[in-house]
Amino acid sequence: MSSYDYIVQHSRSHVKCNLCNVFLTSNDQNIETHVEGGTHSAHYLTRLKIQNNIVVNECEDCEDHDQLRCVICDEYFSYSDNIDSLTEHIESCEHEQAMGEIDQAISGQYLDLPVVGSRLVHCTICDCKLGFTLNCITEHTEGFRHRSALADQLRNDNGIFRYANNDDDLWCKICNVVIDNDLDSILDHVDNDADHESILEELENVVEDEDISLEKFLSELNEDKAYCKTCEVYVPCNVHNLTEHIEGCRHSRLREEE
Numbered sequence: 001m002s003s004y005d006y007i008v009q010h011s012r013s014h015v016k017c018n019l020c021n022v023f024l025t026s027n028d029q030n031i032e033t034h035v036e037g038g039t040h041s042a043h044y045l046t047r048l049k050i051q052n053n054i055v056v057n058e059c060e061d062c063e064d065h066d067q068l069r070c071v072i073c074d075e076y077f078s079y080s081d082n083i084d085s086l087t088e089h090i091e092s093c094e095h096e097q098a099m100g101e102i103d104q105a106i107s108g109q110y111l112d113l114p115v116v117g118s119r120l121v122h123c124t125i126c127d128c129k130l131g132f133t134l135n136c137i138t139e140h141t142e143g144f145r146h147r148s149a150l151a152d153q154l155r156n157d158n159g160i161f162r163y164a165n166n167d168d169d170l171w172c173k174i175c176n177v178v179i180d181n182d183l184d185s186i187l188d189h190v191d192n193d194a195d196h197e198s199i200l201e202e203l204e205n206v207v208e209d210e211d212i213s214l215e216k217f218l219s220e221l222n223e224d225k226a227y228c229k230t231c232e233v234y235v236p237c238n239v240h241n242l243t244e245h246i247e248g249c250r251h252s253r254l255r256e257e258e
Contacts, residue, residue, distance in 0.1 A: 003035050003044045019043045045083050050114050052090050052099070053132040072098045072133060098134065105137045108191075109146075110153060125149040151183045156219040158190050158200065173221075174199050206242045210255070230254045 006019035015026045020040055024030050034040055049055065053071040068086065069076050073095055078085050089095055106113065110125045113132070120129035121137060126149050130136045140146055155161065159173035162181070170181045172189060175196050179185050189196055203214060203226075211229045217237040225234035226242060231254060235245045245251055 003040065004031075006044075007031055007035065019047065041083070045086065047116065048083065048086055048090065050116060050119055052095070053114075053119060054086065054089070055119075070095065072102070102134050102137060105134060105141065109137075109141050109150065111137065111141075125153045147183050151186055154183075154186050154190055158186075158196070159218045160186060160189075161221045172196065173218075202239055203237065203242070206239055206246070210246055210251075212242065212246075230258070 007015050007017055007024075009026070010016040010023060013026055014023050015031065016023050017034060017040065020034075020043055022034075024034055055069055055071060067076050067078055070089055073089075075089070075094070077089055102113075106121070110123065112122045112124060114120060114122075118129065119132055121132050122129055123140060123146065126140075126146055130140045155170070160170050160179070161173065163169035163171040163178055168181055170179050170186070171177075172179060175193065179189050207214060207226065212235070213227045213229060214237065216223045217226050224237060226237040227234055228245065228251065231245075231251055235241055
């Protein structure tokens with residue numbers, strides 16, 4: 001993300017810098033002056049360091065104790081008041097490969113990489129912080145606590161429930177099929193079963209931007225309806241009924257009034 005990408009259109013006459021949280025008159029000269037200014041540049045430099053886990057090395061025994069260290073690559077490079085040395089490392093093949101491995105490791109794991117403030121990765125399902133390195137992330141995601149939490153989360157998000165009183169099996173409400181009660185089987189069903197993906201995606205597409213929640217339908221065994229927050233009613237959770245409700249006069253009128 002470049003320094004200019006934080007500038008977004010706010011109104012016809014103004015833009016907002018989401019990095020500095022300020023509004024600017026929408027003309028090229030004002031935007032360029034702001035982006036090239038000291039405050040924006042300092043914020044951008046700080047954001048790059050946090051997002052790429054680059055710290056100032058303050059080792060008193062080092063000849064240059066103000067040099068930068070990339071924790072992810074375990075590499076040191078010269079400190080600079082501008083971003084040249086920083087971006088040179090960030091755009092290097094080594095760093096891009098390392099960040100690619102981290103992105104792959106967090107994919108589907110409910111982990112949030114740091115953006116501002118803390119340099120720690122946040123696991124939203126375990127509600128804990130971990131180090132921003134591939135080893136720390138892998139160690140956590142392969143642990144029993146996280147795998148158990150991930151299985152619970154995936155069941156809640158995908159309409160998957162314990163099957164009768166049998167701890168060995170699970171039942172998928174979406175597909176009406178039985179699967180093994182282990183994380184690998186859940187992941188395989190959620191990620192690789194074309195029918196499951198297609199049905200769930202169709203439901204989500206129908207309710208997109210309509211303020212209709214599938215949460216209770218997916219997380220509660222005996223719930224067969226979605227909840228329309230706009231109309232404050234429950235609607236049978238299938239494409240036909242949801243579409244009829246969305247296209248109905250009451251829902252359309254209330255949505256227009258919002």
